[in-house]
Amino acid sequence: MAWNTNLRGRLPITCLILQVTMVVLFGVFVRYDIQADAHWWLEKKRKNISSDVENEFYYRYPSFEDVHAMVFVGFGFLMTFLQRYGFSAVGFNFLLAAFGIQWALLMQGWFHFFEEGHILLSVENLIQADFCVASTCVAFGAVLGKISPMQLLIMTFFQVTLFTVNEFILLNLIEAKDAGGSMTIHTFGAYFGLTVTWILYRKNLEQSKQRQSSVYHSDLFAMIGTLFLWIYWPSFNSASSFHGDTQHRAALNTYLSLAASVLTTVAVSSVIHKKGKLDMVHIQNATLAGGVGVGTAAEMMLTPYGALIVGFFCGILSTLGFAYLSPFLESRLRIQDTCGIHNLHGIPGIIGGIVGAVTAAYSSPDCEGGFPGGIGKRGSRFILKLPFWGQASDENCFEDAIYWEVPEEVNTVYIPEDLAHKHSTSLVPAIPLVLSTPSASIVPPVPPTPPASLATVTSSSLVH
Amino acid sequence: MAWNTNLRGRLPITCLILQVTMVVLFGVFVRYDIQADAHWWLEKKRKNISSDVENEFYYRYPSFEDVHAMVFVGFGFLMTFLQRYGFSAVGFNFLLAAFGIQWALLMQGWFHFFEEGHILLSVENLIQADFCVASTCVAFGAVLGKISPMQLLIMTFFQVTLFTVNEFILLNLIEAKDAGGSMTIHTFGAYFGLTVTWILYRKNLEQSKQRQSSVYHSDLFAMIGTLFLWIYWPSFNSASSFHGDTQHRAALNTYLSLAASVLTTVAVSSVIHKKGKLDMVHIQNATLAGGVGVGTAAEMMLTPYGALIVGFFCGILSTLGFAYLSPFLESRLRIQDTCGIHNLHGIPGIIGGIVGAVTAAYSSPDCEGGFPGGIGKRGSRFILKLPFWGQASDENCFEDAIYWEVPEEVNTVYIPEDLAHKHSTSLVPAIPLVLSTPSASIVPPVPPTPPASLATVTSSSLVH
């Protein structure tokens, strides 16, 4: 495969074709729903609605804004943990979500909001579109650092399409319930993303291993994402529920489940470290597992302690996944999952589906089941591997400089721990070493001159 | 002009005089609106209002909080992209906005909420005050790094005054409509800011050129600002609209327009780079142009695809502005626009006014027009150039250390690209060079000793 990461011409054309298509399709199909139309006063008269506060806008808009924050700020910053891939994490997430919501409005509109030849648009559609795109943000986590923006846009196109079909089968044909999207959003997003990363397997990814780790402040940026996801998750799981007690209950259950998964994540993260230290990766991710796991059942009569129990186990299993399952998936099944989405969205999503089915079985004849996520993924396989999407070479993965103008500055490079140790035992003050290398592919792993534990590289010299 | 940046005495006195004046004027003029007054129960009885939910608070407060987040977090962090001006960006924005909202409550109160000798205060006034201050934050972007906090406070005082007069002429006398403030907020703010930076033109600004660029993490901080502005812009454009369908529609249109401008911004940003790379400046700014451009028309029956088309062109024109217009404005018209507000707020604001006029013309006899922003700017000209406002000298622009206690730490300085290249071709490990200089004005541009590509300066030694 040719590693030509030059985006010139290809990215603009992809973006413009997609956006023009959106404009045309919106022109043909999309109109305002009566609640957002200048004829709303007629509707109010006809339905004898006494107050504007009964407009769906006032029931849903605050929750919508919270979900919106999760998709763009939450997922965007959650993925900035890599030391040199923050621009792409937050920028490409921005790009794919901005395209995804438009395509989702159309796809979901045709399936769910289609009346007399038109898709009718209200705040409910926006929430559904954001939900759909959230599953794309999940999938992005698996391929973070290894995929070009064009590939991302194509992936988003396929995923949103499949998402809607899958959701239609689950919710409309099988008549399962899934308010918070444990299955439709998280499980689907996770396995879609894992399939894509499996398709795009890279044998020599350890060539860019040094960039797969975080630096101190990049981990703090990622915590911005974590916390905004965490605080607004009650809105996520309740945004599309029925008015009144259902929406109320969905928020309560999510709040409780999330709280429980923080404590068990901390517990397990400490258990598995030889000195009991916490791992930022776990805190950034597994603390959110409670929100995923309670998604399906959140609006049901799960009981408050039921919600705590869900969060309890999701936190544990998710953290264990990060510690033991991810390395196994990578080495044995050739699944390179950058953000560990299998642990945050895959496992808890499945738990969520089961919990939902059990809860529903106890209270009503509703049933859950069926997961046709795999359908049609084959189509995307061939297309994503085409050589002209501008993918990065193995040694340039996780590097912003290939797609972004990066400010010139001196940047420190990851040093393997044992190396640092070796030198730190000598108390002699050492002279730091600046490696001025023309390309990232020639970064010498160990500085040649003796008492050096510091390797500084002019970042902009990496790729030119 | 004397470059005395010592704020001692002058800043405290300015702040205290302004704040005491506010207290006195509020004491004389400002009272609670009936909706926020203990007599609300009487009003409910008189108007036969059955439920507290009809209190304006529940219609407007969530949108108000989103706008509040945009003004303080959004604009504040958007401007932190400079490597050494983050404290001032976020801190001075905080200061000017905190003063501005008080003065705006008074000014707008006298013009719009004045009844029987008193300004009546409710959540609507807070939204209008935040709107007004948003235009000041826009103007701050043009002079970022070159203006002292005292000058900013004076500028805010003048701008809020003129804003209200201009808004009164446009909305009350000419009877134009401008819910999202394309004209009243963005175009006015942009041209006010550009006028101020033109007044304060600095011939030798290239002396601080090295500090006008960003560093890696400062660009990520700026993305916090971008994303919070982006997600909450639907609230901005709908916060002051009529209840019901109007508010609903304004949010939908803004959501769509913003999504479209992300894709076209990415497209154009990639087109104009010789290797197709994206530029963070464009992503941070031009992606928001859709929100500005749709401001006036957002609450009208613009149609969903109409909103997409507005965002489509705003993204394109805004990005082109950053690439081609800003350099032209600086070199030919002596307008030094640090954040490129002309491209984000000026051009899209004008588009917004035109789109609003066209949309209104098609649906109602409302008309748009008139832009008396220039009136009275002359007054501020003389005052702002007075020598005692503590402006920075040309070589100390864009530097926090002149106004803030900055933590002592080693900081790396911008190195021109060709210099970095020259050395990066040699593979010999180089010894970094620490320049311990007593003042920023003597920073040697090129380190004298040979194999050095790294220049480190103890930041606190810059200004003393």
Add this chain to the structure above:
Amino acid sequence: MAWNTNLRGRLPITCLILQVTMVVLFGVFVRYDIQADAHWWLEKKRKNISSDVENEFYYRYPSFEDVHAMVFVGFGFLMTFLQRYGFSAVGFNFLLAAFGIQWALLMQGWFHFFEEGHILLSVENLIQADFCVASTCVAFGAVLGKISPMQLLIMTFFQVTLFTVNEFILLNLIEAKDAGGSMTIHTFGAYFGLTVTWILYRKNLEQSKQRQSSVYHSDLFAMIGTLFLWIYWPSFNSASSFHGDTQHRAALNTYLSLAASVLTTVAVSSVIHKKGKLDMVHIQNATLAGGVGVGTAAEMMLTPYGALIVGFFCGILSTLGFAYLSPFLESRLRIQDTCGIHNLHGIPGIIGGIVGAVTAAYSSPDCEGGFPGGIGKRGSRFILKLPFWGQASDENCFEDAIYWEVPEEVNTVYIPEDLAHKHSTSLVPAIPLVLSTPSASIVPPVPPTPPASLATVTSSSLVH
């Protein structure tokens, strides 16, 4: 005392015991309130409620989410200002709050929401629990950097318990009013935290003085916390007020008071610096004092200018506290208050109580008073000092690496200003010095070799 910071075993067991206890107690006691229960339709019928919008959820949920953001994002990031304690600041705040809200739901439930053997859960309980935990986050600020996560959990347990008792005495027995919690949340939280830090006094804390300062970007992270606290404070003070005008008024007053305290904080911060420069610590903290100070009186008929006056004085006194009182408390009273919570929550909280009492006296026979915060603190004293909680030694305070896996990277260490000055007067380019030390306890304060003003230490080598 044995300085064994190894968390292995101890932290997981503490977390798991607490979480399992929560699950059991929730199972026994907690049920949904009728507003969040599937029987809500029955209630609607019985009470003749015509619309779902009358469900408490729609009155309170947007404010709840704002408060939630303050507790987790606001307080979490506010404390990231330390150069090497960001993981702990944001991570431990996350942990203690996630536990605290569960315990608070129980404690407050037993005291305030207990009916027929069950605690009835609705969005109101969530707000009260977040309020209660906010006081724990306040207390955390005093001991930041010096306390282990186990100690924090124990502290939270005691504090939430005492908080509820204290609140019950104040609000139910003495019948004081305190909507925004000036007394119950802020004053209580501050003096509880100060008591704990006084109990845990460390004679040799100057051993880790170099880590008690900030670095440039850590101060910007802290500003994220400040601004989210600032913008959402109107929601904090109004979230639990009565519907209608009371909630409306509480938000207005808080907005005004906060604006005033920004200006006076800037004024005083500049006055007390010899060159008039601003101090980030003041801007990050004292600007919020207006929100604390107006807490009690916010929902009363305080008048708009009354709110401004409260903010005016809170900003001044809080900034003066940071400058003069904190050093005094540390040197004379042996109170080491890392974040200066006495200045942000202690003093303004007391002012708030007085303002509330005066305001109430003028408008109604309600009275304020009584502050039994000290009761029972003695119990926690003995327990917190037990040697097995994994406290850090004096020279390892304010260091993430003892509790977290920290990414390997080169980190610069604080250099006392006069040292930097001495060398910065010589214009000779100096060779930087890398100190490779095996443990933080042996960091030499002054590098031995002559022309060095830069000391770089491989951070991960500090503690092993």
